[in-house]
Every structure is written in structure tokens, then in C-alpha cells.
Amino acid sequence: MSHVLPASYAWGNFSVLAVGIWAIVQRDSLDAIIVFLTGLQLTVLTDIIHISVFYHPASHLGAVNRFSIGMAIFSLLLKPVSCYLVYRMYQERGGEYTFNIGVIRAGRDRGTYEPIDQQEAPAQWPDSSKTAQQPY
Numbered sequence: 302m303s304h305v306l307p308a309s310y311a312w313g314n315f316s317v318l319a320v321g322i323w324a325i326v327q328r329d330s331l332d333a334i335i336v337f338l339t340g341l342q343l344t345v346l347t348d349i350i351h352i353s354v355f356y357h358p359a360s361h362l363g364a365v366n367r368f369s370i371g372m373a374i375f376s377l378l379l380k381p382v383s384c385y386l387v388y389r390m391y392q393e394r395g396g397e398y399t400f401n402i403g404v405i406r407a408g409r410d411r412g413t414y415e416p417i418d419q420q421e422a423p424a425q426w427p428d429s430s431k432t433a434q435q436p437y
Contacts, residue, residue: 305366306373310351314376317344324387331396338387341380348377 317340324333356370 305362305370306351306355310348310355310373313344313347317341324390329394331391331394334387334391334394335396338384338391341384341387345377345380345384348373348380352377 317337320333320337320340324330324337327333352370352373362370
């Protein structure tokens, strides 16, 4: 029996599946979910490369090989939906995506930040604008 897709296709997808199980088990870990999201995005790219390089529609494939190629294409079509759902899980766990290119910023506004760990030192000289004026 001839294999249509190489072993690297299976290894890549099964390793992302293992990372996905890790991300589900560790509910408080942002690292696990971001590694899973990155792995899903990488497998979208590698799946496109694998299917485009190794699938030849002109060749005569058996029913099992046609079914496996169909499932690989179906998996590829569902991966953007999976990426969106995993990203929503990332946001629910408290992850914050900040994007910063020069002047354009997305994320929380930190302009009104006030440090609370430092006490203000009292002024050495009293403020002359707040003192009562001396009568002449």
C-alpha cells in the first residue's frame, strides 16, 4: 500500500495534538495555550505544503488514499476555526495581545499609571502660593 502523505505530516499534527492536550489539562497556564496556538498556525502552513507537494490528482489512488487526502483537506479547512477558538480560550485565561509598531499601539492605556510603592517626599520649602499673605 502506498502512502500519499509523508510521516512528517502525521508527526507534526500528532505533536500539536499532544500540546493541545497539555493546554487543556493545565487550565491556568498561558504558556501552554500560546504554544498550542502557535503550533496550530504552523501546521496550517505545513499542511498546505504537504498537500500541495505530495498529492497528485492525476495519479490513480485507491479509495483509502482518496479518503485520507479528503480528511487531510477537511482538517486543513477546520484549522482556522480551531485557531480562533484557541485564541478565545487564551483571552479567557487572561492573555493579552499587545501589538506595538511605533506610534500605533493596541492594548491597555498606561498613560494614567501611578506608582503606589513609592511615597512622595514632603517638600523642603513651603509653597509660597498657598501661604497667607502678610499684611503691610
